[in-house]
Amino acid sequence: MAKGAFFTERAFRFLKELAANNTREWFAENKARYEEDLKVPALRFIEAFAGPLADISPHFHAGPRSLFRIHRDTRFSKDKSPYKTHVGVQFRHDRSKDVHAPGYYFHLEPGSCFVALGMWHPEPAALRRVRDRIAEEGTEWRRAIDDSRMRKTFELEGDRLSRVPKGFPADHPMAEDLKWKDFIAVRRVPQTFVTDPGLPGELAGLYGRGTPLMKFLCSAVQVPF
Secondary structure (H helix, E strand, O other): OOOOOOOOHHHHHHHHHHHHOOOHHHHHHHHHHHHHHHHHHHHHHHHHHHHHHHHHOOOEOOOHHHEOOOEOOOOOOOOOOOEOOOEEEEEEEOOOOOOOOOEEEEEEOOOOEEEEEEEOOOOHHHHHHHHHHHHHOHHHHHHHHOOHHHHHHOEEEOOEOOOOOOOOOOOOOOHHHHOEOOEEEEEEEOHHHHOOOOHHHHHHHHHHHOHHHHHHHHHHOOOOO
16 A cells, blocks of 8 residues: 555455444444544545645535544434444535535445535425526526536436426426436545545545536525635
């Protein structure tokens, strides 16, 4: 492994073993590995990423709270496994504590690492604001998602309605775009992307290409970009 890398293959090895032994007893016995191979490197990476993130936008925060907890919330889930088998990092807008607001996300999981940005499951009022903006400013929306650098880097993903949402005519020119329930741009990356010592700069480069979409979403929900 190249000197200076934030994450090593040990991080992915731990997550694989956790997936096969997802119990409180196993985690307690291996908590030191989690701290050394995942939590500490993640916090070190987040600290290093604060500068590159600020260059993209001064309104998104990189700090200890950017790292999601490894513990799962099992209160409303049939799956009672106590731990997540991935690591999630989210850089949230400084005007919102809501994980569903516009933001940047980084996902580490064996065989399924990805970079994402946008809005995932926005609350109803925010969802309506985005749809209204798409309906009223269709050209602006298409310009954002059809930007050449954006298109070459990301794919739009997320849940969609089968019909045009209530409040909009079925034959609206932006009918297909209005069906989105999420506004997420995603790029799958290999594990070597995560273990590269140049991770902060590489990640910032990807996020920067999604700026047209992020600017649109922030404007729609009336927060600065």
